[in-house]
Amino acid sequence: DANLISGARAVLTRLHDAGFQAYLVGGCVRDALLSKPIHDVDIATSALPAEVTSIFERTIPTGMQHGTVTVMVDQYPFEVTTFRQESGYEHFRRPKEVSFIHDLEGDLLRRDFTFNAMAMDIDGHLIDPYDGQNDLDKGIVRCVGDADARFQEDALRMIRCVRFAACYDFQVDPSTWAALRIHRTKLQYIAMERVRAEMDKMIDLSLYSAIRGMSLMQESRLLEFTKVMIHDQWNLEDHTLYQVVEQEQDRLEHWDKHADVAVRWGLLFYRSHTNPEQAQSIMQKLTFPNRKNTEIVELLQLHAYLHSIVIGNKEEDVKPSWVRGVLTFGKDAALRWLHMMEGDELFQSPHQQQASPIFTQLRKHGERWLSELHVLKISDLDIKGHDILKHQKKKAGPWLGELLQHLLYQVAMGQVDNDRHELLEEASQVINNE
Numbered sequence: 001d002a003n004l005i006s007g008a009r010a011v012l013t014r015l016h017d018a019g020f021q022a023y024l025v026g027g028c029v030r031d032a033l034l035s036k037p038i039h040d041v042d043i044a045t046s047a048l049p050a051e052v053t054s055i056f057e058r059t060i061p062t063g064m065q066h067g068t069v070t071v072m073v074d075q076y077p078f079e080v081t082t083f084r085q086e087s088g089y090e091h092f093r094r095p096k097e098v099s100f101i102h103d104l105e106g107d108l109l110r111r112d113f114t115f116n117a118m119a120m121d122i123d124g125h126l127i128d129p130y131d132g133q134n135d136l137d138k139g140i141v142r143c144v145g146d147a148d149a150r151f152q153e154d155a156l157r158m159i160r161c162v163r164f165a166a167c168y169d170f171q172v173d174p175s176t177w178a179a180l181r182i183h184r185t186k187l188q189y190i191a192m193e194r195v196r197a198e199m200d201k202m203i204d205l206s207l208y209s210a211i212r213g214m215s216l217m218q219e220s221r222l223l224e225f226t227k228v229m230i231h232d233q234w235n236l237e238d239h240t241l242y243q244v245v246e247q248e249q250d251r252l253e254h255w256d257k258h259a260d261v262a263v264r265w266g267l268l269f270y271r272s273h274t275n276p277e278q279a280q281s282i283m284q285k286l287t288f289p290n291r292k293n294t295e296i297v298e299l300l301q302l303h304a305y306l307h308s309i310v311i312g313n314k315e316e317d318v319k320p321s322w323v324r325g326v327l328t329f330g331k332d333a334a335l336r337w338l339h340m341m342e343g344d345e346l347f348q349s350p351h352q353q354q355a356s357p358i359f360t361q362l363r364k365h366g367e368r369w370l371s372e373l374h375v376l377k378i379s380d381l382d383i384k385g386h387d388i389l390k391h392q393k394k395k396a397g398p399w400l401g402e403l404l405q406h407l408l409y410q411v412a413m414g415q416v417d418n419d420r421h422e423l424l425e426e427a428s429q430v431i432n433n434e
């Protein structure tokens, strides 16, 4: 984004003019070298937080005690952080103390991985004391300094290590990986929100990186050592999941182009034989926002429902089951289900049995049947509960909800028009037949 770059230049220039050193650092330098889009820009400077605040008009005191001030230029935020050193790491988490220092090199030394410990000056010159560019070229995640000490200081770095390996399809340097395996149990000291934030980054990106990340978490057993016992319910040991990554990269990429995150999580849960209740509990432990949790659970519930139809093989005609499923779990769940099944195909080995004819039919017609639905919920009906009460002169009760549900289904199936009079008539018939 050209505005982001020019904003960053403006911030650097202002700091230079005031007599301070200032550099681009961290993720933005790394992503620029990888020719990946840059989403946020971090700046390291010799100016103290109070000095930064006084130099710029619009600032937000994001974390003054850690040295971070957010500087606004137009609509863009820039995180400006004073060169600092960290010490007194406690409980394998963030440092207790930070002290401000005068040189960039000391600041780069505290950073986690070699490719995150590079800086760029305003002329585009790279400052790369730990050979991060070389590791980027070779595709290697490597701790700055002694991996053993770095993971011991801050256990979150282990899950960041997996995240970067997954998102960039990198290998983990052997000594970094060995240290990770030694210190993996310390992940239990890290808040689940922070673990989730890193997992989100790999799962949001693509199914490929999601599966790659999950496989590294499984291989390292990091998943077992989170603060809460996720592993009890979530068994990721199905190796078809990981084989696909090796063999089907192109098709995974194609599938990803129009996938949303909920579909991706849904597929991961379903493919690891996790039922909706287990998935819900895992997502709670992972501190998912409720809304996202619900979306994924509804998708898995719809799948379980459709699967029960397949098992029971109750209906020749699939449309009624589909419509019931859509009315119960929602249109979004249905669209996601269609997408999930498309992805699921990638995991079917040739010797596995063919998809059930019911699923085949749904995949063929499901989308059209969805678009033909004129009603999705009771409030879409051209009638309200109190209309029926008035008409029938009956007292409200559970029968009313059931009746409205019946009407909704009838209209959805095209058996009754969504018209007040017709609906009242159908309601009378149902009541009289009882």
Ligand code: ATP
Residues within 6 Å of the ligand: 025, 026, 027, 028, 042, 110, 111, 112, 113, 116, 117, 154, 156, 157, 201
């Ligand atoms: P993203 O693309 O996800 O923003 P990022 O590398 O910018 O990746 P941030 O969490 O934004 O990740 O951190 C910015 C920089 O701060 C990192 O590049 C790294 O230099 C440093 N950093 C972040 N977390 C740690 C940590 N736990 N230990 C050491 N350094 C860290």
Ligand code: MG
Residues within 6 Å of the ligand: 026, 027, 028, 040
């Ligand atoms: Mg960042």
